[in-house]
Amino acid sequence: MDREEILDLFQHITVWKKGDQRAPHKPLLLLIMLARVQQGNDRLASYDEIEEPLEKLLIEFGPSRKSIHPELPFWYLQYDDLWELSTDAPFRKRPNNRQPSPKEFRDMDAHAGFRQDIYSHFYHHPTDLTSAAQELLYQHFPSTLHEDIADQIGLDLSTEREKQLVSRTVRDPAFRQAVLAAYEYRCAVCSWDIRIGDTPVGLEAAHIKWVQAGGPDVVPNGLSLCSLHHKLLDRGAITLTPEYRMIISEQAVGDCSLETQLPYHQNPIVLPVDHREYPDQIYLEWHRMEVYRG
Numbered sequence: 001m002d003r004e005e006i007l008d009l010f011q012h013i014t015v016w017k018k019g020d021q022r023a024p025h026k027p028l029l030l031l032i033m034l035a036r037v038q039q040g041n042d043r044l045a046s047y048d049e050i051e052e053p054l055e056k057l058l059i060e061f062g063p064s065r066k067s068i069h070p071e072l073p074f075w076y077l078q079y080d081d082l083w084e085l086s087t088d089a090p091f092r093k094r095p096n097n098r099q100p101s102p103k104e105f106r107d108m109d110a111h112a113g114f115r116q117d118i119y120s121h122f123y124h125h126p127t128d129l130t131s132a133a134q135e136l137l138y139q140h141f142p143s144t145l146h147e148d149i150a151d152q153i154g155l156d157l158s159t160e161r162e163k164q165l166v167s168r169t170v171r172d173p174a175f176r177q178a179v180l181a182a183y184e185y186r187c188a189v190c191s192w193d194i195r196i197g198d199t200p201v202g203l204e205a206a207h208i209k210w211v212q213a214g215g216p217d218v219v220p221n222g223l224s225l226c227s228l229h230h231k232l233l234d235r236g237a238i239t240l241t242p243e244y245r246m247i248i249s250e251q252a253v254g255d256c257s258l259e260t261q262l263p264y265h266q267n268p269i270v271l272p273v274d275h276r277e278y279p280d281q282i283y284l285e286w287h288r289m290e291v292y293r294g
């Protein structure tokens with residue numbers, strides 16, 4: 001396999017789809033495994049080794065759900081042609097081809113990881129490993145979260161390629177311009193409007209529904225936010241109610257910092273003059289369901 005073929009596999013993993021719901025299980029498990037290869041671990045990991053780190057990532061960076069299932073990608077990645085699952089004893093044929101439970105994985109001492117040729121390629125070409133990790137992050141998460149995810153699993157992303165991909169995330173300058181103009185170059189939450197000359201500083205056009213989830217580059221899917229509120233929005237620490245009030249998640253804790261934010265809690269945001277440019281309820285609802293830590 002060469003570099004292009006391998007990156008192609010990472011670009012085309014099949015992700016469980018139901019409406020607009022996010023399912024970041026496979027990308028997150030692959031990122032954990034890439035970090036493990038980078039750190040010189042064995043090719044295959046036991047289910048026990050990945051369960052806890054994956055559970056933690058799903059809780060922090062996945063949608064809020066009643067139950068989380070780290071066992072799903074451990075099993076289903078084998079259909080993506082880059083994953084190998086091995087066990088001491090073969091799994092019995094399962095009704096509906098359902099995945100085994102965590103207990104079954106443990107009982108059978110299941111191990112999984114990249115195919116041998118892919119593992120060897122990454123071992124000999126560490127920059128291609130970083131590229132694969134960047135591809136996954138770029139495709140499944142907004143750029144505000146990339147460093148946080150990488151830090152949590154100890155993944156080192158520093159390459160030239162990273163810089164290329166970061167510049168790719170500045171996708172549509174027209175979107176940025178249109179959103180900032182609609183909100184008169186202010187943060188919709190805190191009214192931050194610092195400029196140097198004519199250039200706003202620390203002001204960004206956020207997507208309410210992530211580009212990675214099919215959110216379009218249109219003003220009703222945008223919010224003009226300062227860097228801090230952009231990050232809080234993408235991380236699910238804040239969201240907007242249907243009445244355009246900003247609310248802070250109960251899961252966001254802190255003493256001094258939270259106090260600076262509390263005055264905005266339940267506060268109406270500053271909306272565009274033109275009501276056709278207001279945030280669309282469809283995108284707001286997606287954010288509350290799929291990103292907000294409610």
Ligand SMILES: [Zn+2]
Nearest residue numbers: 187190226229
């Ligand atoms: Zn702000």
